[in-house]
Amino acid sequence: MQTQFQENKHVLVFKTNLHHRDMKKIEPVLNAETKIIRWNVDLTDIDNVLRIESNVPHTDHVIQILNSEGFICEELID
Template sequence: MVEVFKTNVSTVRQVERMIKILQLYFSDCHINFDLEDCDRILRMEGNRENFDLTSNVLLQEGYLCEKL
């Protein structure tokens, strides 16, 4: 399953940090950000039916995250 989120993560350094944090919760998933997209897209792909924790993790780190 693939989930897509709109975020306000805006730098490569922030992306690297957030990927490390997200991998603690979703170690079995492929995680990437598209900083060139105006919505700073976060894509998560894996054998899961639920990525609901994603928004909470980003919010706890001070970022906006909206499931698309």
């Protein structure tokens, strides 16, 4: 899902297979991405939802990043 909430800022929402033990691995990867402003993972949600605030509305880039790290990631659409 892509929702523009301010000029040039978007919220991207993904279903993942991330777990608590994966946070140390994925944190530096997501923090290093210049297109990502903020991110968080709701580990209490059945879909382990990853929410990203980004400068760009492209979800493919995020999916590619997580897939390259060995995780499942798919866009959640309303």
